[in-house]
Amino acid sequence: MNEPEAERNPVRIGMPALNGRQKLVKSVWIVIWFLYLAGPIGQLIEGKMSAADEALGWSGFALFVGAYFALVFRYMVHLPTYGSLVRCTVAFLAALAGLLSFTLGPNWLVLFTFVGVAAAVTLPFSLSRWIIPALTAALIGIGMRYEDARTYLLAYALPCLLSGFAMVGVQYLIRTTAELRAAREEVARLAANDERLRLARDLHDLLGHSLSLITLKSELAGRMLPGAPDDAAQQIADIEQVSRQALVDVREAVTGYRRPRLAVELAGVRAALRTAGVEVTVDPALEAEHHGLAIDEEGALAWALREATTNVMRHSGARHCELLLTEEWESDERRYLCLSVLDDGAGPPRALHDGNGLSGLRERLALADGRLEIGSAPRGRGFALRAYVPLSGPAPSGGGVTGTAAGIVGPHG
Template sequence: MQTLKRVLAGPWVPPELGKLPYLWAFSLTFMLWQYFFVPPRAIELVMFGVTAVLFLPLYLYSFWAEGRAAILCIALTCLIGVIWIPYNTGAGTLFVFAAGMCGRLSPGRNAYRMLAAVLGLATVGGYLLSPIGKTFLLAPWIIGVAVGLGSIMESEQRAARRQLLRKQEEVEHIARIAERERISRDLHDLLGHSLSLIALKAELASKLAGRDLEACKREIGDIETTARRALAEVRTAVTGYRDSGLSGALASARASLAAAGVELREDVPPHFLHGALAAGQEHVLALALREAVTNVVRHAGATRCTVKLALEGQEAVLRVADDGDRLPAGGEVRAGNGLSGMRERAASVGGRLAIAVDKGMRLELRLPVKESKETACPRI
């Protein structure tokens, strides 16, 4: 009933089929061809009027029908064709319509079986009831086979296109989720680092306010600079680009550690800062360095931090270690959003992250690297 109401309300045929089904409906007029040579009897005129009234809605409904409803449409169309065989040589047109309706069945095997049944019924009816015998079979077998096969193959193609569209929608949905997760991780790392630095600078400025006004002004200027840089980084994170890369992350790490009174021991060869790594790998390393330094500043209680980046075999290895005493040696590190995001980013490029506590926390991030001749890095 719902399908019937939809047909009555319109559109009468599925929009993706366009206007062609309405043009095909005029094929029913082929039944009038013989009346150019033989005057129609009254019963035939009445029959044609009743056929038009019954068949045209059935024909339109068949474009929406599936399964048993489609079989019923095919059966009723064949029944009308059988009734017309003794009276009209163009009755084979109805079997052509029935053959075209076979495309509504799925899977394909059922459609081909139904097409064979339609042709078989047309053959038996032509032999037994048609006044022109074998000649009646020309339309069902020549036109009907072509129309039926074409309808079935077109239906299969439409089903394949619908499935492809669904998969594309799923891929787009997964991509949107991945992008949201990427932005969430990046914003956590970027804002966590920048806000920690701003908090330290603000605390230092408040201490200097009554003692050294010039130093206090410098700290407030640094707070403004850091805030503006954080805003710019958030914007670039949303668009998915990084201009500063490792060099920017190192500069930010120096500023954060200096503000927190933590000595930085840095061992990063210059070639890593000038295109030695792919953009995606540099992005992962830069954010990992930001998050690691943020953890040192906020949680470690350290006085010294070591940052080392090197190429070992076919891997770029980032090591960040501190001498903090807030975690017992051999203790377990609870992974928050920052560390979890770091693991996920590393895994996305085939890398791995290891964390240990031994006289401070030690973080080691390994990423596979394919060297190029132009940017080959010295090994250690």
């Protein structure tokens, strides 16, 4: 139910590129940061250096940018592969940054920041935690030879140190996110395995005895058939009765597997909304016992809860979602249970046309003698979906779900 991965993580941070478009996006993400090289570029364009220094500057700049881009791009596309080539490339970048900043002027000290970022991104923390302070110390040592060194050190040394360790933190978060993603996939796989085992166990318990009895009585009827046709007919009648009962048991079991339950949907909705970054407030009435709520009506409300929260996550852009459950009396003196899903997102579209999900939901509610209402949230911003199903039986004398909750707009606004 979560929104597409491309919308949540367009740069695929912490994940390898899968196609040319994703590689292009990662390339642009790297190139953007080259704007911080405006100082060295401006010095080269001015043309006030000697021919030798200018040749050194252009060639060194091209080598640095090419090596840095190749190193970081290789990491972002293929993810960590720590090896001697990576360490040698980081060492080459550090040496080139030292040479250019020592020879051509303080503007080139910014290269140390890029080296620190490259080390943080491509090297394990056991190495980068020492390399980043060493790069900062080298930057300070070279910067001290220039006039107004304090200004340059404040402009370059602090960003070098902080950017490096900030990227160390980002890499830690990326690794943690990857581990959580893998753990979530493993949990889903184990849950699917458990469900298959439960289904197999239930089918065995339902059919094992019945099929064994059918087999036994079939063999017995076969032996009785030539000499005792009446007894064989009785055995066949027993077989028919057992098989019919087994068919009923299987149908009930399958119906139970397929029928959505409100409590089960609520647990899944909570997890899905939190994963999508949507804060959720749940009315305690949703977790209480619902007297008079038939099986079909509960299934319709569960489908409504699933469809409504799916729309919140995919289309609304909401930050907060509220789930409410109220009992309401209609003009025909019938008692209804109303599920309200309110969000603070973009609100309903100008033309309220039901999509496939809402159309299907209206049909499900109609089969349960209920109805669906959609519109703006009570506070004027956001979207409100209300699903109504009838309640059977007498109204509870106290407790449970009562009346229309304060602040909730009724079925007619």
